[in-house]
Amino acid sequence: MSDYHAMWEKLGLDLAAHDGLLEVLPPLYQDCILSQENRPEGMQYFDFVFSEVHGLRIKELVDHRASGGIVVGTFCTYVPEELILAVGGACVGLCAGAQVAEEAAEQYLPRNLCALIKSSLGFKLAKVCPYIESCDLLVGETTCDGKKKYYEILNQLQPVHTMELPQRKDEADRRLWREEVRRLVARLEEISGRKIDEAALRDAIRVINEKRKALLRLAGLRKCDPPVISGRDALLINQIAFYDDPVRLTEKVNALCDELEERRDGGISIGGAHRPRILLSGCPMAIPNWKVPTIIETSGALVAMDEMCTGIRYFRHLVEEGAGDLEGMLDAIADRYLKIDCAVFTPNRERLDHISELVRDYDIDAVIYYALQFCDPYTVEAFQVQQELEKERVPFLYLETDYSSEDMGQLTTRVQALIEMVETQKPSVF
Amino acid sequence: MTVAGLDIGSRTIGLVVVNDGEIVFREVVDTTFDPLEQCRRLLAQRDFDVLVATGYGRHLAQANFADQVITEIKAFALGCSHVFPQCRTILDIGGQDTKAISLGEGGKVADFQMNDRCAAGTGKFLEVMAAAMGLLPEEMGRLALQAEGEVKISSMCTVFAESEVTGLIARGTPRPLIARGLHEAICDRASALLRRVGVRREVVFAGGVAHNPCMRVLLEERLGLQLLVPENPQLVGALGAALSVLSRDDVRA
Ligand code: SF4
Ligand code: SF4
Numbered sequence: 001m002s003d004y005h006a007m008w009e010k011l012g013l014d015l016a017a018h019d020g021l022l023e024v025l026p027p028l029y030q031d032c033i034l035s036q037e038n039r040p041e042g043m044q045y046f047d048f049v050f051s052e053v054h055g056l057r058i059k060e061l062v063d064h065r066a067s068g069g070i071v072v073g074t075f076c077t078y079v080p081e082e083l084i085l086a087v088g089g090a091c092v093g094l095c096a097g098a099q100v101a102e103e104a105a106e107q108y109l110p111r112n113l114c115a116l117i118k119s120s121l122g123f124k125l126a127k128v129c130p131y132i133e134s135c136d137l138l139v140g141e142t143t144c145d146g147k148k149k150y151y152e153i154l155n156q157l158q159p160v161h162t163m164e165l166p167q168r169k170d171e172a173d174r175r176l177w178r179e180e181v182r183r184l185v186a187r188l189e190e191i192s193g194r195k196i197d198e199a200a201l202r203d204a205i206r207v208i209n210e211k212r213k214a215l216l217r218l219a220g221l222r223k224c225d226p227p228v229i230s231g232r233d234a235l236l237i238n239q240i241a242f243y244d245d246p247v248r249l250t251e252k253v254n255a256l257c258d259e260l261e262e263r264r265d266g267g268i269s270i271g272g273a274h275r276p277r278i279l280l281s282g283c284p285m286a287i288p289n290w291k292v293p294t295i296i297e298t299s300g301a302l303v304a305m306d307e308m309c310t311g312i313r314y315f316r317h318l319v320e321e322g323a324g325d326l327e328g329m330l331d332a333i334a335d336r337y338l339k340i341d342c343a344v345f346t347p348n349r350e351r352l353d354h355i356s357e358l359v360r361d362y363d364i365d366a367v368i369y370y371a372l373q374f375c376d377p378y379t380v381e382a383f384q385v386q387q388e389l390e391k392e393r394v395p396f397l398y399l400e401t402d403y404s405s406e407d408m409g410q411l412t413t414r415v416q417a418l419i420e421m422v423e424t425q426k427p428s429v430f
Numbered sequence: 431m432t433v434a435g436l437d438i439g440s441r442t443i444g445l446v447v448v449n450d451g452e453i454v455f456r457e458v459v460d461t462t463f464d465p466l467e468q469c470r471r472l473l474a475q476r477d478f479d480v481l482v483a484t485g486y487g488r489h490l491a492q493a494n495f496a497d498q499v500i501t502e503i504k505a506f507a508l509g510c511s512h513v514f515p516q517c518r519t520i521l522d523i524g525g526q527d528t529k530a531i532s533l534g535e536g537g538k539v540a541d542f543q544m545n546d547r548c549a550a551g552t553g554k555f556l557e558v559m560a561a562a563m564g565l566l567p568e569e570m571g572r573l574a575l576q577a578e579g580e581v582k583i584s585s586m587c588t589v590f591a592e593s594e595v596t597g598l599i600a601r602g603t604p605r606p607l608i609a610r611g612l613h614e615a616i617c618d619r620a621s622a623l624l625r626r627v628g629v630r631r632e633v634v635f636a637g638g639v640a641h642n643p644c645m646r647v648l649l650e651e652r653l654g655l656q657l658l659v660p661e662n663p664q665l666v667g668a669l670g671a672a673l674s675v676l677s678r679d680d681v682r683a
Contacts, residue, residue, distance in 0.1 A: 400546065409486050410527070414544055417503035421539045424504075 004055045007062060011134060014127040021100065021128045022054065025288060032290040036230055036297075038271045040263065042256030043233055049240050053287070057243065058130045064090050065134070070192045073135035075120065076143055077309045077340055078165055080333050082319065083185055085204035085246070087192040092131045093242025094120065094138070095310075097286030099403040101126035108153055114375040115402040116286065117146050124157060131243065132158070137191050139184065141165045143344045144377050161187045167345055169338060178334040185330065198326045205319050205329060211246045212315035214253035219312055221260045222304055223362055225277070226269030228260045231303020232293045238310045239287045276422045277304035279358055281385065282370035283378050284309035292370050292399060292411065299416045305362045307355055308370070313340060316354075343377035351381070352388045359394055365422045366395040368415065373402045395422060434478035435672030436496065437505065437665070438465055438487030441525030441553065441638060444668035445472045451676065458664050461487075466494060482671040486526070500674050502667050503531055503542050509670030510634040511537030513660045518630040521620055521649070521657075522666075523639035525553045528620055532627040541627045550586040551619030553639045558588050559612045562595045563605055567642070574613045574644040577606035583615045591615070610644075617648045629653060636663045 008018060029050065049057065061071050072084045073094040084091040099115065101122035108125075109118055123129040132138070140151035140162040151160045163180045166173035189195055218237065221228055237256075241249055263269070278301050280293065285308065293303050306312065317339045323332035341351035358364065367389055371379045382398055389396045397418045401407055432454075437444040440461060447455040455476065459468055465487050473481070473495070482498045483491035484505040492499045502522075510517045511533060520531040527544055528551050534540035545551050553567075560570040581603055585591045591612070598608050616639075624633075633655060639645055640663035650657055660666050 395541075410544065412489075413486065413501050413503070413527075414542075417501040417539065417542055420501060420504045421542075424538045425534075 002055065004059070007059060008054070008130060011058075011062075011130050012127060013130060013133060017126050018054075018128045018130075021098075025053075026051075028288055028290075032288075032294045033232060033236060036232065036270070038269070039233060040229060040256060040259050042252070042259045043236075045252045045256075046233070046236055046240055049244055050236065050287075053243075054130050058134060060245070061090055061092070061131075061134045065136070070136040070188075071134045072188070073132055073138045075138075075147065076141050077314050078141050078143065078337050078342070079139045079163065080181060080184070080337055081208050081246075082201065082204040082333055083181070083188055083196065085207060086196045086200040087188045087194045088200075089136075089188065089192060090245075092135070093286075094129070094132055094135075095242070095284055095286035096120040096123050096129070097239075097289030097403065100128060109150065112374050113146050113150075114144075114283075114372040116284070116372060116375075117150050119403060121150065121154065124154065137161055137187070139163065143342060144375070146374075146376075165344070166338075169345065174335070174338060177338050178331055181330055181334040181337075196326070198329070201326060201329050202321075205321060205333070207246050207250075209318045209321065211241065211250045211253075212318055214250045214257065215241060215315040217257045218253055218260070219305065219315075221257060221264065224260075224264045224269075225363060226274065227302050227304070228263040228269055229256075230270055230297060231278075231280070231306065232290060232297055235285060235290065235293055235303070235306060235310060238306070238314060239285070241314070242310075272300075276301040276365040276419055277363055278302060279305050279307060279355070279362060279364040279367045280311070280370055281307040281355060281367055282382075283372045283375055285370070286310065289403065291403075291405065291408070292368070292401070292415075295408070295412050295415050296368065299412065299419055301365075301415075301419050301422075304364060305358050307351075307358055309342070312358070313342070343381040348381065348384075352384060355385060356388060356392060359389070359392060364394065365426070366397065366418055368418070369396065369398045371398065371400045373400050395425075431480070431676075432478045433672040433675045434473070434476060434481045435505070435668040435670065435674075436469060436473070436481060436483045436485075436491060437502065437667035437671060438469065438483060438485040438491060439502075439525055439638075439664075439667070440486055440527075442664055443468050443472060443485075443487075444665045445476070446665055446668040446672050447476060447478055448669070448672040448676065453669070456662065456665055456668070458662075466490060469495070480675050482674055484667050484671040498675070500671060502527075503529060503539060503544075504674065505667040505670035506636060507531055507533055507537060507539045507670065508673045509666035509668075510636060510660070512669065512673055513666065514632060514634050514658045516632045517634045517658065519624065519627065519633045521624055521633065521635050522637040523551075523553060523616070523620060523635075523645070524637040528552050528623060528637075530620075530623040530627045532630065543623050543626045545619070545623065550588060551616050551623075553637070555586075555588050555591070555616060556612065556639065556642070558592055559595055562592050563599065563608065565605070565609075570609045571613070571642040571644045573606045574609035575647065577604075577610035579607055580610035580614055581607045583608075583611040586615060586619060613642075613644050613648055616645065617652055620649065621652050624653070629655075631655060632658050634658045634660065636660055636666045638664050 070089040096119040104125040105122040138160045319336040320332045432449045483496035488499040522529045532541045560567045635657040
C-alpha cells in the first residue's frame with residue numbers, strides 16, 4: 001500500500017484521528033469478511049477495493065477533480081446518480097456505518113437520533129472521511145425528519161443541496177418530484193459548469209442500468225441452494241457499489257457472477273450443511289457495519305437476501321431506456337426513483353408486497369428485521385411487516401440496535417434462538 | 431447415558447446432571463467475576479458423558495469444555511415443558527434478561543420475545559432499586575407484598591428510576607409503597623412482553639425472580655391466572671440443556 005498521508009493532509013483530514021480509524025478496520029474486516037471459508041475468487045477485487053477504501057479510490061477522485069470533474073456525495077438511494085454522471089461527476093455514497101466522534105456530534109444533535117445520522121456528522125466533525133472532504137456538493141433529501149433537519153446543520157459546514165422528496169406516489173407527487181429532478185440538474189450544471197446534453201444523459205442511464213443489472217444478476221445467484229456466495233460478501237459488494245467507479249464495478253460484478261455460475265453448475269458451494277435462509281429487512285448497513293450479518297452467518301444461517309438500501313432496494317428498478325429526448329429521459333429517471341419503497345412513504349404497500357415476493361423467490365425460512373434505534377420510519381413500519389409475515393407464517397425476529405458492540409451477546413442469543421426454532425420446526429430439512 | 435446441563439447466567443451458574451431421565455445432581459453458585467473458574471469448580475468430581483452449556487456464557491464454555499451449546503430460549507422451553515408438560519407459555523425473569531416464550535406442539539419454541547439491551551424489567555433492576563433503598567432484594571419483595579397501596583414509578587430506565595426512588599425516599603414516602611411501585615413497574619413490562627407472544631395456559635414463571643413472592647402475586651393478578659413455578663426456577667435452563675441431548679436421542683430411536 002502506498003503512503004497517502006500527503007493526500008489526506010491536503011484534503012484537510014485530522015491525520016492522527018484518521019490513522020486511528022484505519023487501524024480498527026483491518027481486524028474488523030478479518031473477523032467479519034476474510035475469515036469466511038470458500039469465498040469465490042472474484043471477491044479479491046472487492047477485498048482490494050476495500051483495502052484501498054481511503055487510498056486508491058480517493059486518489060482517483062482527487063485526479064478526477066484535478067482534470068476538471070466534480071465529486072458529489074449522497075446519503076440516500078433517492079438521489080439520481082445518472083444526473084451526476086451526465087455532468088461528468090463522480091457519485092459517492094456517504095452513509096456512515098461506524099461510531100465516530102459521538103460526543104462531538106451530540107453537541108449539534110440530540111442523543112436520541114439514529115446512529116446513521118449521528119455518525120455521519122461524527123465523520124465530518126472528526127475530519128476522518130476523505131470522501132466527504134472530496135465533495136464539491138452534497139445532495140440531501142427530505143426523507144426522514146432527522147436527516148432533513150440534519151442537512152440544515154450540515155449545510156453550515158459544507159454546501160448541501162436538499163431535494164424535496166414527496167412521501168406519497170400520486171400524480172401531484174410525481175409532478176413535484178420531476179421538478180425536483182430538474183432543480184438538481186440546474187444545481188449540478190452550475191457547480192460543474194457543464195450542461196447536461198441528450199447524449200451524455202443517455203449514456204449515463206445506460207451505465208447505471210448496467211450496474212443495476214449486474215447487481216440483479218448477483219442477487220439472482222443468491223437463490224442457489226446450496227449457496228455459492230455468502231450474504232456478507234454480497235453486502236460488501238453492494239456497499240462498494242455506492243462509491244466505486246460504476247463501469248469498473250459492473251465489469252467486476254459480472255466476472256464474479258460468471259464464476260458463481262460455474263460454481264453452481266459444478267456443485268461448488270460456500271460449504272457447510274444446509275442452513276436456514278434468512279431475509280434481512282430494514283435500515284441500510286453502511287460500511288463497516290457488518291455486525292448483524294456476521295452474527296447470523298457465524299450462527300449457522302445464511303443471509304439469502306437483503307431488503308434494504310444496501311441490498312436489493314438500491315438496484316431493483318431500472319430506468320426505462322429509449323424514453324426519447326432530454327425531457328423524456330429526465331421524467332423516466334424521476335419515475336424510476338419514485339418507485340423505491342422506503343419506509344418514509346405512506347402508504348407503503350409496495351414494500352410489504354416486495355418482502356412477501358422475496359420470501360417466496362428466495363425460499364426464505366425466517367425474516368430478521370434490522371432497525372436502527374430511533375429510526376421512526378423503520379421501527380414503526382416493522383409492525384406491518386410482521387403482520388404481513390404472520391399471514392404467510394414466516395418466523396419474524398425484530399432486532400433494534402445501533403453501531404456499538406455491547407449488545408452482541410443479546411443479539412446473538414436471539415438470532416440463535418430463531419435458528420433453533422426454524423430448525424426444530426422443519427426437522428426433515430436441517 | 432449421563433448428561434450434564436450447565437446454565438451460565440449473569441448472576442448465577444446452575445448445574446443439573448441427568449442420568450436415565452432422573453436428576454441425580456443439582457447445584458447453583460454465584461457467577462462472580464470468574465465464571466470459568468466457577469464452572470470448573472462446579473464440574474469437578476462430577477461424572478457425565480456429555481456436557482451441554484446454555485446461558486449468556488455458553489460460548490465461553492464451548493471454547494473451554496462444553497460439548498454442545500443451545501440458547502437459553504430453547505433450554506427454558508425444554509426444561510419447563512419437562513417439569514410441567516401442560517406448559518404453553520413461559521415467562522423467565524433472570525438477572526439481565528426477561529424472556530417470554532410461547533410453545534407449540536411437542537414443547538417446541540413457536541415464538542419468543544426478549545427485553546431490549548438495557549436492564550429495565552429484569553432482576554438487575556430490582557437489585558439496583560433494593561440497594562437504593564438499603565434493602566436486600568428478598569426484603570424488598572416482602573415489603574412490597576405488605577404494602578397497602580403503591581406509588582407510581584414512571585421511569586423504567588434503571589438510571590432514572592434510581593433517582594426517582596431516591597427522590598421518593600427524600601420526600602418521606604414509606605418504603606413499602608415504593609417497593610410495591612417498583613414491582614408493579616416490572617410487572618407491566620413482563621406482561622407486555624408476554625402479550626406479544628400470546629398468553630396461553632398453562633403459564634410457567636421461571637428464572638431467579640420467580641423466587642420473589644410479590645412478583646408472582648402481582649403477575650397472577652394482572653394476568654388473571656395461576657402461574658406454575660418450578661421448585662428450582664433458577665435451574666430450569668440447566669435442566670433443559672441436559673434434556674436437549676436426550677430428546678435428540680429419542681428422536682433418533
Ligand atoms: S432507507 Fe430510505 S432514507 Fe435511508 S437511504 Fe434508503 S431510501 Fe434513503
Ligand atoms: S435509518 Fe431511519 S432515522 Fe436513520 S437516516 Fe435512515 S430513515 Fe432516517
